[in-house]
Each structure stands twice: as C-alpha cells, then as structure tokens.
Amino acid sequence: xxxxxxxxxxxxxxxxxxxxxxxxxxxxxxxxxxxxxxxxxxxxxxxxxxxxxxxxxxxxxxxxxxxxxxxxxxxxxxxxxxxxxxxxxxxxxxxxxxxxxxxxxxxxxxxxxxxxxxxxxxxxxxxxxxxxxxxxxxxxxxxxxxxxxxxxxxxxxxxxxxxxxxxxxxxxxxxxxxxxxxxxxxxxxxxxxxxxxxxxxxxxxxxxxxxxxxxxxxxxxxxxxxxxxxxxxxxxxxxxxxxxxxxxxxxxxxxxxxxxxxxxxxxxxxxxxxxxxxxxxxxxxxxxxxxxxxxxxxxxxxxxxxxxxxxxxxxxxxxxxxxxxxxxxxxxxxxxxxxxxxxxxxxxxxxxxxxxxxxxxxxxxxxxxxxxxxx
Amino acid sequence: xxxxxxxxxxxxxxxxxxxxxxxxxxxxxxxxxxxxxxxxxxxxxxxxxxxxxxxxxxxxxxxxxxxxxxxxxxxxxxxxxxxxxxxxxxxxxxxxxxxxxxxxxxxxxxxxxxxxxxxxxxxxxxxxxxxxxxxxxxxxxxxxxxxxxxxxxxxxxxxxxxxxxxxxxxxxxxxxxxxxxxxxxxxxxxxxxxxxxxxxxxxxxxxxxxxxxxxxxxxxxxxxxxxxxxxxxxxxxxxxxxxxxxxxxxxxxxxxxxxxxxxxxxxxxxxxxxxxxxxxxxxxxxxxxxxxxxxxxxxxxxxxxxxxxxxxxxxxxxxxxxxxxxxxxxxxxxxxxxxxxxxxxxxxxxxxxxxxxxxxxxxxxxxx
Numbered sequence: 001x002x003x004x005x006x007x008x009x010x011x012x013x014x015x016x017x018x019x020x021x022x023x024x025x026x027x028x029x030x031x032x033x034x035x036x037x038x039x040x041x042x043x044x045x046x047x048x049x050x051x052x053x054x055x056x057x058x059x060x061x062x063x064x065x066x067x068x069x070x071x072x073x074x075x076x077x078x079x080x081x082x083x084x085x086x087x088x089x090x091x092x093x094x095x096x097x098x099x100x101x102x103x104x105x106x107x108x109x110x111x112x113x114x115x116x117x118x119x120x121x122x123x124x125x126x127x128x129x130x131x132x133x134x135x136x137x138x139x140x141x142x143x144x145x146x147x148x149x150x151x152x153x154x155x156x157x158x159x160x161x162x163x164x165x166x167x168x169x170x171x172x173x174x175x176x177x178x179x180x181x182x183x184x185x186x187x188x189x190x191x192x193x194x195x196x197x198x199x200x201x202x203x204x205x206x207x208x209x210x211x212x213x214x215x216x217x218x219x220x221x222x223x224x225x226x227x228x229x230x231x232x233x234x235x236x237x238x239x240x241x242x243x244x245x246x247x248x249x250x251x252x253x254x255x256x257x258x259x260x261x262x263x264x265x266x267x268x269x270x271x272x273x274x275x276x277x278x279x280x281x282x283x284x285x286x287x288x289x290x291x292x293x294x295x296x297x298x299x300x301x302x303x304x305x306x307x308x309x310x311x312x313x314x315x316x317x318x319x320x321x322x323x324x325x326x327x328x329x330x331x332x333x334x335x336x337x338x339x340x341x342x343x344x345x346x347x348x349x350x351x352x353x354x355x356x357x358x359x360x361x362x363x364x365x366x367x368x369x370x371x372x373x374x375x
Numbered sequence: 376x377x378x379x380x381x382x383x384x385x386x387x388x389x390x391x392x393x394x395x396x397x398x399x400x401x402x403x404x405x406x407x408x409x410x411x412x413x414x415x416x417x418x419x420x421x422x423x424x425x426x427x428x429x430x431x432x433x434x435x436x437x438x439x440x441x442x443x444x445x446x447x448x449x450x451x452x453x454x455x456x457x458x459x460x461x462x463x464x465x466x467x468x469x470x471x472x473x474x475x476x477x478x479x480x481x482x483x484x485x486x487x488x489x490x491x492x493x494x495x496x497x498x499x500x501x502x503x504x505x506x507x508x509x510x511x512x513x514x515x516x517x518x519x520x521x522x523x524x525x526x527x528x529x530x531x532x533x534x535x536x537x538x539x540x541x542x543x544x545x546x547x548x549x550x551x552x553x554x555x556x557x558x559x560x561x562x563x564x565x566x567x568x569x570x571x572x573x574x575x576x577x578x579x580x581x582x583x584x585x586x587x588x589x590x591x592x593x594x595x596x597x598x599x600x601x602x603x604x605x606x607x608x609x610x611x612x613x614x615x616x617x618x619x620x621x622x623x624x625x626x627x628x629x630x631x632x633x634x635x636x637x638x639x640x641x642x643x644x645x646x647x648x649x650x651x652x653x654x655x656x657x658x659x660x661x662x663x664x665x666x667x668x669x670x671x672x673x674x675x676x677x678x679x680x681x682x683x684x685x686x687x688x689x690x691x692x693x694x695x696x697x698x699x700x701x702x703x704x705x706x707x708x709x710x711x712x713x714x715x716x717x718x719x720x721x722x723x724x725x726x727x728x729x730x731x732x733x734x735x736x737x738x739x740x741x742x743x
Contacts, residue, residue, distance in 0.1 A: 001658055001661055001662065001665075004661075004665065008724050009724075010652075010724050010725065013724050013725050014725070017725070043723060043729070044723050044724040044725055045723060045724070045725040045729060046725060049725055089740070090739030090740040091668070091739055091740070093739055094739065114739070114740070116591055116593060116667075116740060120591075222724045222725065338735050339735060349668045349739075357732075358730070358732045359729050359730065360729070360730070
C-alpha cells in the first residue's frame with residue numbers, strides 16, 4: 001500500500017538502525033512526544049533494538065490519557081441524563097473515570113454514542129431534536145479543526161440541541177513544562193508529526209534556542225521513527241540544537257494555515273489541567289465567547305461536580321511525564337490490565353502502558369530486563 | 376439500535392430493496408399464534424423453502440417443515456452427529472457481500488464443517504421487531520433459502536416471535552445445525568505439535584470492516600466486502616486430499632484470527648508464531664484499519680478459517696485451496712514453535728518476535 005509499505009521496509013529499517021548505532025558514540029536519551037510514536041516504536045521492535053544506544057522516554061502525547069478526570073466524570077453524568085446523548089470517539093470509552101468508564105456508563109443505561117467524526121454528532125443532534133447531544137471534544141491540535149467545523153456547522157444550521165464538552169489540549173506547552181523540569185534527562189525531542197501537520201514547526205524555533213534541545217518533527221512508521229532518531233543522534237553528536245523536519249511528506253513549516261485559522265476562529269488558548277500533570281499554562285483550548293452557547297459546561301450548569309477519585313496505585317502521572325516506564329509501575333500487568341485499568345494509559349490506543357502490555361516481549365518487559373508476568 | 380430514535384430505524388438503512396411507505400409490516404398479532412401467524416409462516420416462511428434440496432426423496436415428501444409439528448422427525452444418521460447453534464444480531468441487516476439471512480446459514484454451517492461434520496439440517500428462529508416490513512423479511516428469507524441450497528442443508532424446524540418496538544434491532548435470527556461427522560476428522564487444537572504449519576484461507580478482516588463501514592456509513596471506495604460464504608467446499612477438498620495431515624480447522628469469526636490463535640495456543644500449550652508480512656489483507660481493509668487504528672488480526676471474518684497442518688504440508692494445503700476460485704488468496708502465515716515468550720507471537724518489521732494481543736472485546740476506533 002502506497003505511503004505505508006515503503007516506510008515499513010525491513011531492509012531499509014535495518015540500514016537505519018545500523019547507521020544510528022554507528023553514529024552514536026555514547027548513549028543518548030530522547031523523548032518521543034506522541035503516543036502514536038510510542039506504539040510504533042514498540043510495535044515494530046525499535047525500542048528494544050536500540051537499547052544501550054538510545055533510550056526512548058515516552059512523552060505525554062496521548063490526548064485521551066491527559067483528558068482531565070473531572071471532564072470524564074462530567075461526560076458520564078451527562079450520559080446518564082434522560083434528555084442527553086453523549087457522543088464520543090471510540091477510544092475514550094474504556095478510560096476509567098472516578099467511578100466508571102463510559103463503556104460501563106453505557107451498560108448501566110447511559111446514552112453514549114460512538115461517532116467517527118464530530119460532524120456525525122451534529123447530524124445525531126439533528127435526528128434527535130428532543131435530546132441534547134454533547135460531543136466530547138478531546139484531542140490535540142490534530143482533532144481541534146474537526147470539532148471547530150462541527151460547532152460552526154451547528155451554529156450555521158441552528159442546531160440548538162448540540163454542544164461540546166471541550167477538553168482540547170496543546171502539545172508545545174507540555175513540552176516546555178517537561179524541558180523546564182530539572183533532571184528529566186531528555187536530550188532531544190521527536191515532535192509529533194500529526195500535530196505539526198496542522199500547527200507547523202515555526203514555533204519550535206524559539207524552543208530549541210531557549211532550551212538548547214534538538215527537536216525533530218517525526219512521523220509514525222518504522223522508517224520515519226528511525227530516521228527521526230538518527231537525525232536527533234546526529235545533532236547531539238555534533239553538539240547542535242536545531243529544529244528539523246523528518247516528516248516532510250506531511251509537514252510544512254507554516255503548517256495547515258486554513259486549519260489553524262479555523263481553530264482560532266472557534267477556540268482561544270487557555271490554561272488547562274492535564275490528567276497526570278496538573279495545571280499547564282496555556283495548555284488547552286476553550287470556546288470563544290461567540291460560541292459560548294455551545295459550551296456544555298455552561299449549558300449544563302445544573303450538573304453537580306462530584307469529587308474526583310484517582311487511583312492511588314496508578315503511576316500514570318510519572319509515566320506521562322517520562323519519569324518511569326510502564327513496567328516500573330507496581331500495578332502494571334497485575335492490578336492494572338486492559339480488562340481492569342487503573343489509569344487511562346492502559347486502555348488508550350496511544351497509551352504507553354497499553355503499548356507495553358501489547359507489544360513488549362513479556363520476558364523482557366522491564367527496563368532492567370527482569371522477567372515480568374502478566375497478571 | 377444503532378440510532379437512538381425511532382424516526383429512522385437502522386434496518387431501513389442500507390436496505391437493498393425499496394420499501395413502499397404503505398407496505399405491509401409485521402405486527403404483534405403475527406406472533407400471537409392465530410390466523411395471521413399461520414399465514415405468515417405458510418405464505419412467507421415455508422414458501423421460501425418450498426423446494427429445498429434433499430438427498431432423500433422420502434424426507435422431501437415428508438418435509439418436516441411442511442408437517443408443522445412441534446418437532447421435526449428426521450431419518451436416522453449413521454454414526455456420530457455434530458450439533459451447533461449460533462445467534463445473529465448483525466447491524467445493519469444488509470451489508471456489502473451478505474445479509475443476516477446468508478450469515479445465519481453460513482455461520483452455523485461453517486461451525487459444523489470445521490468440526491468435521493457434513494452439515495445436514497438447520498433450525499431457523501426469527502425474533503422480529505414490530506413494524507418490520509414484510510417485504511424485507513421476504514428478502515432475508517430468500518437469502519436464507521439461497522444459502523441453504525448452496526450448502527445443501529435443509530431447514531427442518533423453526534420458530535417465529537414478534538416483540539414490541541425497540542425490544543430487538545429489526546430482526547434477530549438463531550440457527551441450530553445438525554451434521555454427520557465424517558472421517559477423517561482432524562484431531563483438533565489439542566494435538567498441535569511443534570513444527571505444524573498455519574494457513575489462512577483468504578484475506579482477513581473483511582466481514583468486520585464491511586459491517587463497520589456499512590453501519591457507520593464510512594464512505595470508503597471501493598466499499599469493503601464481507602467474506603460471508605460457506606467453507607464446506609474448501610474443507611471437503613482439503614480433507615479429501617490431505618486426510619489426517621490436517622491437525623485443526625477453525626473459522627475465524629469474532630475476535631478474528633488472533634482469537635483463534637490464542638484459543639489454539641491455550642488448548643495445545645504451544646506457541647503459535649506468525650509473520651506480519653505473510654498475512655493476506657485486502658488494500659481496502661488495510662486502509663480502513665490504518666485509518667481507524669484497528670488490527671485486521673482482531674477483526675471478524677465469516678468465510679475465512681485458520682487451518683493447521685503437519686510440518687511440511689502448508690504448501691500443499693495452500694495449493695489445494697488456491698485451486699478453488701474463492702480461496703486464491705490462501706496463505707501460509709506461520710507455524711507452531713517451541714514454547715516462546717508468549718502464547719502467540721508475531722514477527723513485524725524488525726523483529727524480534729513480539730506478543731500478539733488476545734483481543735479484549737469489540738475493537739474501538741481511535742481518535743486520530
């Protein structure tokens with residue numbers, strides 16, 4: 001298949017792997033920002049192949065994982081109302097809230113509908129004029145244009161029973177927070193290719209100057225990932241810190257300007273609490289004033305916020321900030337499994353715990369190489 | 376219900392026939408045991424199977440369905456029999472490559488066939504939602520009849536229930552099947568040994584993706600087609616030509632090929648290893664899976680099976696299967712290896728072999 005097979009060629013991958021090993025005169029520590037990259041690295045065995053040469057620390061780029069617990073709890077409360085349908089992307093459904101997941105809420109009679117596009121949720125609202133339809137708008141800058149179009153469409157078509165529960169997050173402020181945190185050991189970043197497709201990479205130019213850390217915009221296929229890692233290693237070996245674009249077939253410096261304008265017309269930047277991180281300055285998007293009528297938080301003021309309850313065993317905060325790897329969490333694969341997750345990273349399609357659970361060699365799934373057994 | 380309001384019942388979506396607004400519909404009275412029910416059974420259900428094939432003229436003349444007794448009386452079967460049952464609740468009822476009628480026949484027929492039986496008889500139970508168009512029911516029954524004829528099974532008993540609106544999603548079907556076990560019977564997954572070779576009979580994930588795309592109206596071009604089809608011919612030819620060299624056969628329905636491999640690994644206490652690059656996947660299924668974040672190995676099939684054969688016989692099995700026009704994509708995908716890191720492993724781009732996940736439940740499409 002075009003644009004896939006050529007980026008999964010084993011012989012080319014082996015060549016890149018050999019080149020990385022040849023270039024690296026000492027071990028380097030990189031962070032791949034996006035959860036899709038984490039899954040690619042583990043799924044294709046790259047992370048294991050590079051052990052001893054490049055350590056890959058898994059970043060916070062799983063929007064499902066960082067969606068605040070209170071937003072999930074709120075979504076569940078909305079779904080349980082007789083007059084409301086909660087529309088969501090599929091991979092939010094297994095994420096544990098304080099009490100239940102949306103899948104459990106659905107089983108208990110909550111009206112939860114999986115949609116494939118935010119525009120489907122607008123159509124759902126049109127077909128159900130007697131119900132309130134709330135779309136759970138989670139995701140990075142990659143999904144924000146689609147939710148922006150949905151709310152514009154709802155406004156244009158006067159779909160008054162449609163609203164958004166907005167939990168959009170922005171990648172770069174989280175990277176800045178990580179780069180500022182002392183002792184995290186990250187020496188370079190693989191920036192998230194799809195976010196940069198929308199946002200471009202010009203904003204990383206001051207970032208690399210300020211933090212003196214190489215940033216390479218990287219795709220998701222094995223050859224993309226290896227190529228991005230090689231570019232980081234070359235910069236590090238040369239003592240450089242530049243922004244590079246490995247994912248040129250998708251990303252331009254200025255990004256997708258039309259998508260950015262769309263997002264800017266509907267959303268404004270705000271501070272946001274990230275699950276596992278706490279408050280991140282300028283780390284989120286919220287609806288602009290002229291779209292407040294579509295803000296579910298404002299529309300459903302009568303829904304009382306229940307106290308949030310985070311698992312005391314789950315170390316997802318440390319995992320999302322790269323302080324530990326999933327197998328280092330005592331609950332990993334024992335108390336916490338995809339069947340009974342304690343935290344979002346175990347069930348999100350971009351979650352690091354899910355990646356380790358699915359793809360890592362079970363006899364070698366701890367960084368120290370000690371055997372681990374699935375619970 | 377795939378939709379949340381009654382204005383637009385899901386069984387009207389994707390329907391291959393136009394339903395007149397004033398067309399006759401099923402009412403609760405059709406299920407109450409009176410004249411209306413008898414008329415429905417005679418004029419629509421039994422008439423759909425009126426000319427069933429049978430290898431025994433006596434059975435044909437005393438068609439158990441026509442006798443309308445409480446139980447079908449069937450001729451004695453020589454030797455052991457196999458019995459299987461399955462319920463079909465697919466939404467939408469019609470999808471590219473099949474519908475609930477063909478699925479209800481092939482599903483149970485395939486379960487019998489992979490178990491080493493020659494399928495003979497089926498029961499057919501219908502649970503119909505009040506308001507369901509009779510024209511649509513006729514269409515489904517015709518499809519049941521065609522599939523039964525195609526696989527030479529006879530519908531010998533049935534039941535019809537009508538339930539209030541929203542109690543089911545249009546139409547649910549249950550079939551139970553009886554088959555005659557015929558030698559040689561593959562010993563099954565318990566007998567898998569190191570070195571045995573694994574084959575899939577065609578491109579994987581077709582049914583699950585076809586149904587998903589139809590249900591969610593994902594306008595992929597070309598629309599993925601379900602593999603909904605009988606496996607009887609392939610099994611019969613394989614058994615004839617390979618005899619006891621076949622270790623096990625299983626149709627890879629819900630949970631896909633990965634679920635079969637995990638079940639076999641559990642039953643045999645062996646490790647099953649497959650190669651990613653050998654697994655046949657059509658471009659449209661691959662594209663849909665890449666887009667939605669699904670693994671074709673976890674996606675349901677309805678006319679594709681996994682076959683295990685003795686060491687060194689995969690090429691022969693593949694050649695036999697490929698001689699049949701519907702199995703030209705049969706492929707040797709892996710083997711049974713010595714006890715490894717995980718019950719099922721897969722070699723991807725770089726290796727080393729990695730665990731292949733046992734599907735947790737229904738695959739949920741991802742966010743981006």
